[in-house]
Amino acid sequence: MIRSVIIIGAGNVGLHLGRAVSGLGLSSLKVFARRIKSGYDKSVLKFLTSDPVVFSEKADLVILAVNDDSISAVCSQLEDRGQIVVHTSGSTPMNVLAKFSRHGVLYPLQTFSASGKLDYRTVPFFTEANGPGVLQELKKFASLISGSVTEAGTDKRLKLHISAVFVSNFVNHMYSVAEEICREEDIDFNVLMPLIKETVSKIAIMHPKQAQTGPAVRNDRTTISKHLEALKSDLQKQELYRLLSESIHQKNQKNEKL
């Protein structure tokens, strides 16, 4: 049973995991940050440490919440003492942790920001492990945090991550572009919020392809041309508009052929 946890990394994922785990009443929790910046509240400071001694401390579970590129470097600083070592990356194979006799993955499918609170019960966790015993322990532990824990191998996790990039990072970029267009016209971006929310509500009740509206899916060349013309002072936005419209149109044609 997992009673003590060390989290390496105090970025968005590390800190949010720290907050989630701190509510579980374990015997010990430490979150390692290379530097402890100012501005943390008390609830975070109580488990935050910048003392590299944690790398040699004993814990039931060590969670690597560092950038994907840093996982190997952190691994080389850790010794295998029979603790479970997991990473939290969507796009890194489990076997980068092969030097540890008990290892796995704990991938939370969510967008974490420094600010903003989250209900961790609703965050889906995906687990993988190098043996059934480790898997069971990880599942049990993740279930203490979240109501949705699923096993997913390296390939499936990669596809989950890519899907997440589309529905979160790329979607947010669309918001960002629209915000810029609104700002240039002195339009309050908030006027788009009912539309943004309705767009999400629709896919809860219908297939995204059925929910597709707008000039591109109608192949309304007149409107598309007007929009491209209006964006001509910003070639990047214009190109983005053109390609996304083209992609919607092509997808729609493909569906019609089926």
Added chain:
Amino acid sequence: MIRSVIIIGAGNVGLHLGRAVSGLGLSSLKVFARRIKSGYDKSVLKFLTSDPVVFSEKADLVILAVNDDSISAVCSQLEDRGQIVVHTSGSTPMNVLAKFSRHGVLYPLQTFSASGKLDYRTVPFFTEANGPGVLQELKKFASLISGSVTEAGTDKRLKLHISAVFVSNFVNHMYSVAEEICREEDIDFNVLMPLIKETVSKIAIMHPKQAQTGPAVRNDRTTISKHLEALKSDLQKQELYRLLSESIHQKNQKNEKL
């Protein structure tokens, strides 16, 4: 005061406007459809008509809820009798209605689908008119439907429409692409819903640029390469991923320079 309304066009916008207006208790409402398809419920059938006599009937307000390309053709079938004639298009100048002595625009900023109910009070309406009297009448009428009625000229409306395409049509396309990736891996698309909702919640409390997370904004080339490699069997998705990542990266660099 507007007491009788004719809506020309029974597509998504026409039908939704019909539903919204039917709740206002006007003396008369008719919605013209070229063909009345089966499957309409009673509440819609009571105001739906396919009798072209409506084109010569008297009404205080005629709303053209047809495709942008059809506005001119419909105009040529209508005579100017002092009624207010408006279109509902985001990207069509008001002056296409210049033959009518009292004309304007009533643009609802929302995504309308055949299925799905809407709270019309939350739909922002943008109005424009060829005179202060008409504008006042239109604003009064729109305020009966919605809690958000704003004046917006042709240029501003065009930019609103483009912004709407980004935050709704393009966003929905991202959902659609992700749904396809999930389906191929036997992943339930609903597992992405908490992430989708959180992505929207974040921009209600922070600027979209601050809310940007993911490999592209971190310029995490390793992860981006893995994702592009995993998408190699679908060149369209791969290209979309590449361009959106590039666009996020460029935008971020631009901001850093500022």
